[in-house]
Amino acid sequence: MERVRYSLQREIVFDTIMSERKHFTADDIYARLKVSHLKLSLGTVYRNLQYLSDTGRVRKITLPNDIDRYDGNIDEHYHLICTVCESITDLEIDYFNFIDEVVSSKYGLNIDNHNLVFYHKCPNCKGNKS
Ligand SMILES: [Zn+2]
Ligand SMILES: [Zn+2]
Structure with a gap:
């Protein structure tokens, strides 16, 4: 029985992430579920997010100096971030696989992936310079 409940919670968290093309924080998801009167604790949300990213259903985005975000777009892609409001946009440009190969061969490593973040206003x- 417990198992069913956990998987149901997981699907709710997953559906929330997929509901919008957005990069949710755990807090965002928690706040949304609260509005729909779903009693999931923040800890539960975190646990489910961890599970979903471990199993590759969502992508965890770890940004320098920022909290982790969760992305329903699991294809390799880059992000554009506003330095003021911190809104995140997916960039639709090719993923540079060759960079992984350059680093792998130069250092004799097996690079899994890389991450690039572009900043702008x-x-x-x-518009509002306040
Ligand atoms: Zn902005
Ligand atoms: Zn993204």
């Missing part, structure tokens, strides 16, 4: 933030 989004049009919204550029």
